[in-house]
Amino acid sequence: MPELKVTHQKAECLYDSYERKGELTHQTHYCPGCGHGITMKLLAETIDELGIRDRVIMVSPVGCSVFLYYYFDTGNVQVAHGRAPAVATGLKRARPDSIVISYQGDGDLAAIGSAEILHAANRGELITCIFANNAIYGMTGGQMAPTTLLGKKTTTTPFGRDKIKDGYPLHISEVMSSLDAPVFVERVALGNTKQILAAKKAIRKAVESQVKGLGFSLVEVLSPCPTIWKQDPVEAQRFVREVMADIYPLGNKRDRTADAEPHPAPAPEPALSELPAILKLPKEPAPADAAPPNPREVDYRIKIAGFGGQGVLLLGQLLAEAGMDDGLAVSWLPSYGPEMRSGTSNCHVRLNNRPVDSPVVTRSNILIALNEPSLQKFVSLAEPGSLVLYNGDSIPAEFRREDLTMHALPFFELADEVGTAKAGNVVVLGALLEVTGLLPDETVDRAMARVVKGEKWLEIDRKALSRGKQAMAASLGKEAACHV
Ligand SMILES: Cc1ncc(C[n+]2csc(CCOP(=O)(O)OP(=O)(O)O)c2C)c(N)n1
Ligand code: SF4
Structure with missing residues (x-):
């Protein structure tokens, strides 16, 4: 019998079994053909290839990708709706050696969290954002998102998105690349294998730019949502390829990774004992003035x-x-x-x-x-x-x-x-x-x-x-x- 060769296996930074549901320990919760599963696979492979698993902190959002932490055997923080860039900022500043990757849907990032992403990008935080744009609110059953295409019927635009009443699709990558600070911004898609390979390259480059300490990076992934779009997975991929990519042009919007200077190392933190003086806090009462500790068990x-x-x-x-x-x-x-x-x-x-x-x-x-x-x-x-x-x-x-x-x-x-x-x-x-x-x-x-x-x-x-x-x-x- 010829020797079997493993040509494909799951990334090491994904858990062997998922503890979310007893009976589904080898399945994610994503619908068949959902883009989140593909994007997370690409991200996991990137983490393995760069050998950074022990340093990675994933920040998962509210939305269909909320359960990311069940899959990634890395550091994980799940945050309130839209707040991923703010929490990622705090994590990175508190732990400069970590690689902080926030993952957000379009409702999360472009609607409720639009201020957070704009300011994190504008400050040039040393974080990487993966932005899964499926042009709809998936988790809550299909409301219009800022990225929803014009004319698209959703539960909140039953007659189709109207540019006068509902505004135009929001081009997040273009907005990001109009800012001075970001070092890497690219829009990719999951419309076919070629696009998926290009998506992988962009994700890797974005994460690498953080590993090199260069600055803020974001990858927008045009992502199928067959369930809410009411299409089968093949049809949904075609929609991404032929319709979405037409409205949201693919390609790199900013790449300064070749000439960006790494951020300087953060200044050492002051010792805890120095803080009262720095903050000009009133002196603590001398122990004699303070009430003696109470011996009761309370x-x-x-x-x-x-x-x-x-x-x-x-x-x-x-x-x-x-x-x-x-x-x-x-x-x-x-x-x-x-x-x-x-x-x-x-x-x-x-x-x-x-x-x-x-x-x-x-x-x-x-x-x-x-x-x-x-x-x-x-x-x-x-x-x-x-x-x-x-x-x-x-x-x-x-x-x-x-x-x-x-x-x-x-x-x-x-x-x-x-x-x-x-x-x-x-x-x-x-x-x-x-x-x-x-x-x-x-x-x-x-x-x-x-x-x-x-x-x-x-x-x-x-x-x-x-x-x-x-x-x-x-x-x-x-x-x-x-x-x-
Ligand atoms: C503060 C707050 N507002 C609203 C919601 C309801 N909510 C949950 S997920 C979601 C939108 C998710 O859409 P998106 O970010 O595009 O992710 P997807 O589910 O499509 O992956 C909303 C509005 C919430 N959980 N918290
Ligand atoms: S509803 Fe859409 S985004 Fe959510 S898991 Fe299903 S396919 Fe994916």
Whole structure:
């Protein structure tokens, strides 16, 4: 039997099996004939040939190519829609030795991310962008992209793209090559084998220019999307070759790789200890002034949610300030809705006897929900066995959970009794202290005196705090009596 010779095999930088779906470990998620699969193969071969796999960080977008990280056994970061050039910039600047390759579709790069790509290119960031232009939003089912051809029917242009209403197809490679900084810009296509070989050459040259430290490079790949175009793969390739390439002329738009000077090596970073002086930060309090570390084992992950105007953020701030005075490590992370008032508002507070690893509270062990939508949104994320305080007369039946301790009190009505409903957030604080003993009363009072502006308000808040404690104590007494 003649000896078998391997003439073709997968690139080494692609995983042997893809863990995305148990039953499909040797298939990508791309449709038959999709250009993403071909482009990624060319990219993978380039990485192997240049021997840079250990240095590569791929930045994958939102769009059909989002799962790139399931296929490439390299560094991977998946980013928000359109933000690949911004994240790639950060990665490259933080790790100048890495080879950062961002991969984006035309919706991602030319629509929502148009500002990012323009400025990254204009700054001449040392990154490589692979731009898969299939002239449509693939992942979301076929909306018009900035690159959609005139007359093309899409779900958002049911009568065809109209130059007056929808504008003209955006020629990204030409825009890129009108800038001073890019060193390499080329448009290629996947319309037949010859074009695919040319695409490979361009991709390799673009990546190589980064390896040599020359500057920004971009390859636009005209790419078939048979599924959304409603064509079979052969027909879609023909469309790329004969129709798309006519509107988007192929070829090199900029090549300064022969005479570009490599970017100078970045200046060494200052030592961490020098930063306070450089940034003119106020001196940290001497250890004697700072609260001594708290020996209690504490890990409170508190989510407070309501609508704007309920004092959600101030309540979080009071907890964090008081926690700090108690010698705990604290964080306070506010999150606002877009409206100034009456929009949604929530904040994350962490109180810990060890340094806080992340200020984000995903699974709360204390949830304070100041309205029903907040309870609905966050109760499923409360840790079993944890505490929920709800602003209302009772917990709505559909959100009750047997594995949580849930208390309902009309905090804002109680605040009204002491002078103003505005102090409802401090009534909550009182109730929380009563039920948990989370922080000593005098520490909370000290923090309140610091944070609350004006004697009048401080007086009201002190009353509100004790009203909250009282009401919670009464409610606990009642509940205990019920259980007996
Ligand atoms: C902030 C945000 N806006 C909108 C979306 C919905 N969305 C997901 S993918 C996509 C467009 C993808 O099109 P494209 O970049 O051309 O990639 P393709 O799927 O065609 O490869 C959109 C609008 C989103 N995920 N995030
Ligand atoms: S919808 Fe289009 S772009 Fe998305 S995987 Fe299928 S063929 Fe590729």
